[in-house]
Every structure is written in structure tokens, then in C-alpha cells.
Amino acid sequence: MATPPSETPGHGRAAAAPGAGAVDPLHEPLRLGALALDRRLFMAPMAGITGLAFRRSVRRWGAGLAFTEMISAYGVHYRNRRTLDYLACGPDEHPLGFQLFGADASVLADAAARCVAAGADLVDLNMACPMRKVVKTGAGAALLGDPDGAAAIVAAVVGAVEGRVPVTVKIRSGLREGDEAGRRTAPRLVAAGAAAVCIHPRTASQMYRGRADHAVTFALAAELPVPVIASGDVDGRAAALALLEGGAAAVMLARHAVGHPWLFAEILCNAEPPSHEARLAEVRRFTGEAMEGMGARSVGYLRQFWPRYRRAGVLDKELAHALMLAPDAPAARALLGM
Ligand SMILES: Cc1cc2nc3c(=O)[nH]c(=O)nc-3n(C[C@H](O)[C@H](O)[C@H](O)COP(=O)(O)O)c2cc1C
Known part of the structure; x- marks a missing residue:
């Protein structure tokens, strides 16, 4: 399973060694x-x-x-x-x-x-x-x-x-x-x-x-x-x-x-997808940061992502649909339990 996101910004994902001594x-x-x-x-x-x-x-x-x-x-x-x-x-x-x-x-x-x-x-x-x-x-x-x-x-x-x-x-x-x-x-x-x-x-x-x-x-x-x-x-x-x-x-x-x-x-x-909890935490974090940075414009921006998150298996059909219809950021936040 892939490592969930670290709190440390930057690119700190550790390498998975492909074999003894070999560099991936x-x-x-x-x-x-x-x-x-x-x-x-x-x-x-x-x-x-x-x-x-x-x-x-x-x-x-x-x-x-x-x-x-x-x-x-x-x-x-x-x-x-x-x-x-x-x-x-x-x-x-x-x-x-x-x-x-x-x-x-x-x-x-x-x-x-x-x-x-x-x-x-x-x-x-x-x-x-x-x-x-x-x-x-x-x-x-x-x-x-x-x-x-x-x-x-x-x-x-x-x-x-x-x-x-x-x-x-x-x-x-x-x-x-x-x-x-x-x-x-x-x-x-x-x-x-x-x-x-x-x-x-x-x-x-x-x-x-x-x-x-x-x-x-x-x-x-x-x-x-x-x-x-x-x-x-x-x-x-x-x-x-x-x-x-x-x-x-x-x-x-x-x-x-x-x-x-x-x-x-x-x-x-070379890992399996992260757990559902880790993926949902990422969706919430990204959503929160997009809302914080973009204000009201985030509502339209985020609509590009809901069907994609659904395809990636992290949102179910009903939730993705409700998010598409969410009129504003507070409504989307509530739907995501944020
Ligand atoms: C919605 C969308 C926006 C894109 N915007 C840019 C862009 O601003 N600059 C750029 O160089 N390429 C842009 N691209 C091209 C991508 O960087 C990438 O080269 C292309 O999608 C091929 O990769 P893919 O088949 O993995 O999607 C865009 C592609 C898409 C689908």
C-alpha cells in the first residue's frame, strides 16, 4: 500500500529499492x-x-x-x-x-x-x-x-x-x-x-x-x-x-x-493504492486548500475533480453527484464531512 501523505512538505517519499544494490x-x-x-x-x-x-x-x-x-x-x-x-x-x-x-x-x-x-x-x-x-x-x-x-x-x-x-x-x-x-x-x-x-x-x-x-x-x-x-x-x-x-x-x-x-x-x-481513509483525507485536504486559496471560484474549479475522484474509487456515485450540485463551498464542505 502506498504511504499516506506526510506532513512534511516537499518530496519526501522514500524510494522502494527494486533489488539489492540497484537504483530505481x-x-x-x-x-x-x-x-x-x-x-x-x-x-x-x-x-x-x-x-x-x-x-x-x-x-x-x-x-x-x-x-x-x-x-x-x-x-x-x-x-x-x-x-x-x-x-x-x-x-x-x-x-x-x-x-x-x-x-x-x-x-x-x-x-x-x-x-x-x-x-x-x-x-x-x-x-x-x-x-x-x-x-x-x-x-x-x-x-x-x-x-x-x-x-x-x-x-x-x-x-x-x-x-x-x-x-x-x-x-x-x-x-x-x-x-x-x-x-x-x-x-x-x-x-x-x-x-x-x-x-x-x-x-x-x-x-x-x-x-x-x-x-x-x-x-x-x-x-x-x-x-x-x-x-x-x-x-x-x-x-x-x-x-x-x-x-x-x-x-x-x-x-x-x-x-x-x-x-x-x-x-x-511500486505500491498498492493507499487506504480509503488516506485517499479521503487527501480529498478533504486538497478541497480545503483550494477553497482557502480560491474562495468562491473554487466551487467551479473543484467540479472538475469530483468525477475523477469517483473514478479513482474514493467518492461514491451519490456523493460525487451531490458535490457536483453543491452551490457553494460550505455545502461542499458539509458533504465531505469537513
Ligand atoms: C485540461 C488540460 C490542460 C492542459 N494544459 C497544459 C498547459 O497549460 N501547458 C502545457 O504545456 N500542457 C498542457 N496540457 C498538456 C499536458 O501537460 C500533457 O502534455 C498532455 O495532457 C499529455 O499527457 P496525458 O496523455 O498523460 O494527459 C494540458 C492538458 C489538458 C488535458
Whole structure:
């Protein structure tokens, strides 16, 4: 059974030794520029999900690195109040990556410097987002179609952070089926100073459908002189280990960890799921922290999680349904016995 969350913040999950003397590949240290990481299982950035309470939740179960959701570089640069809220991070949250999106090198450079001042241990540049409202501005996956512009952005951001934190880039395999824009652009990003490349090997036109094609991940890992971090379809220990075996330097969980944060402990410790009591305690703690941090906005935010917690077996159908209908935070608290 996976160890229940410790009271100690940080990533204190103990490694389960795979065999006498052998080091579990997921627990091998990894260095990205100035940043030393003690394990190779991370939480990927997810817009609308990876706020502070969620990042704390996955870290309790062993995430070795977590990311903010993607943050608009323009919003940071022009001091948009709502955007600046995304820069909030806790003292217990390190190591933490801040992910930025944008299309203008000088705006991204300024925003990256502000992320470092706000506590970033790593700055990741989003060249993966396929959403129309992002791509139409030339940001996200659109940058894979503009290798010169993408490389100029990396160079500007690397210059702005002055070696204090590593700059990484998250890419897709390409823009549409059959094109290799990700693989073609990645060497340019590395030449411009990227300390690692995170790849989600679906094409932008695929959005989140179908299977991730990790043959692309392995090809990139063989070609690039920097670590390649794999994202896509990691649902358990076998999938995580297969990616490391194939050449990925680290692995990120995404959708499979939503409503299932203890998946980190299950993978890292090769353990059974935690007890029902431990899972319910985690749901209550996450809920309480989300409510505390987000106020009334937490009601809509948390609605994304109730069906997921139900699927993970911690809430029954009636309770999940009642939580979906809860009009406000006190009602949800009461339903959860908090
Ligand atoms: C709701 C949602 C929001 C996401 N937001 C981001 C984001 O802000 N930045 C990013 O780089 N990737 C984002 N992603 C992509 C994930 O980080 C991840 O690469 C992708 O979901 C593939 O992993 P999976 O198959 O394990 O879910 C998002 C994915 C989803 C489903």
C-alpha cells in the first residue's frame, strides 16, 4: 500500500529499492542546468488544473517537480492582476517550474525574469498548446511552424534569466499528422540554450485524442544533447519505466493524476493504492486548500475533480453527484464531512 501523505512538505517519499544494490531509475538524480532534481517523475503543466492546491497535493505523494499552468507572458509583462495571481507559489513548493506562453521574445524575456523573482526554479516555454485562441496569436504550438522565431524566443529568455534557472521548452511532435515540426525544431531550441525539451508526442491537430507516439520521444532523446522529458499516456509504473528505458530522462503525469494524486506514490514506490481513509483525507485536504486559496471560484474549479475522484474509487456515485450540485463551498464542505 502506498504511504499516506506526510506532513512534511516537499518530496519526501522514500524510494522502494527494486533489488539489492540497484537504483530505481525513477529515483536517479537529474540535473537541468542549475537545478538538481532527486527523482524523475513530474507533474505536467495543465491549464485550469495545476494551481497551488493541486501542486501541493501531487507533491505530497511524491511529484519531483511540478509546473504552474501556462501563464500569459503578456499578462505578466503588462501586470494584469489576474495573470499575476498565477505567479503565487508557496515556500513549500520547490522545485517548481513556471510555464509561460507568448510569441514576442522581449515580452517573454521580461516575463521570465519576473517568474524567477517570484520563485521559479525553472522556466518552461509553451510551444505545445494547440488551442485556437493561443495558436492564432502565434504562440503555443504555432511556434513549431516558425523555428527562427522559436529559437529567438529561447535565446532571449535564456539571456534574461542569466543562468539562475534552466529554461526548458514543451513541444508537440508536430502541427499535423505526418509533419515532423517538433523533431525539426527541437535542435534549434537546444542550440539557442534550452536545458531540456519536454515532448508531448501528439500533433497539435490531434489535440488530446489518440495515443501519444513515443517513438518520437525516443528519436529525440537519441538526437538531442540535453534531457528529453516525456509526457503522454503515463498511467502507471510500467509506462513510466518504459519511457525511461527508451531514453527519456524523466516522465510527466498529466490527466491520469487528476483525481488520482497518489498515482505518484504508486509509481515511485511500486505500491498498492493507499487506504480509503488516506485517499479521503487527501480529498478533504486538497478541497480545503483550494477553497482557502480560491474562495468562491473554487466551487467551479473543484467540479472538475469530483468525477475523477469517483473514478479513482474514493467518492461514491451519490456523493460525487451531490458535490457536483453543491452551490457553494460550505455545502461542499458539509458533504465531505469537513
Ligand atoms: C485540461 C488540460 C490542460 C492542459 N494544459 C497544459 C498547459 O497549460 N501547458 C502545457 O504545456 N500542457 C498542457 N496540457 C498538456 C499536458 O501537460 C500533457 O502534455 C498532455 O495532457 C499529455 O499527457 P496525458 O496523455 O498523460 O494527459 C494540458 C492538458 C489538458 C488535458
